[in-house]
Amino acid sequence: MMLLFPEIDRKKTKKRVHGLLNKYRTLVRIAGEKHSPKVTTTYTFEMRKMDGEFSQKSEQPVDRKYLAEVELVKITEAMNQLDEYDRQLLYDKYMDRNFTTNIAIYMKHHMSESKFYRELDKAMIRFAEAYESGKLLMEK
Secondary structure, eight states: OOOSSOOBOHHHHHHHHHHHHTTHHHHHHHHOGGGSOEEOTTOOEEOOOOTTSSOOOOSSSOOHHHHHHHHHHHHHHHHTTSOHHHHHHHIIIIIOSSOOOHHHHHHHTTOOHHHHHHHHHHHHHHHHHHGGGTTTOOBO
């Protein structure tokens, strides 16, 4: 019998989330600025209006631009399922174009280092649950 909520391997799950979100800035550069989500003051992600939806699929075996656009949409959909607090932590850590240190992030949020890492861990797990219906979750 398959469990709806099997025990999650938090360490492996966070590693997968980190691997994906760490590529966010690269995806934005490949997709092009006009395809990057706009972030509102409540850290809601809005895909920019596009003239032709996605770039035309070319004859190349791998169309990096198209794949980057698709991935950005998936990340945006998952981020928007999170609450504002989680979105803000993940945005500051992985998505802000002004790359900053963890120390600067937890000082900005007026929290201790240990609380920052606890909160970031929880946000990463929730992101894993939201991304493509739990695709990033790793079971024990």
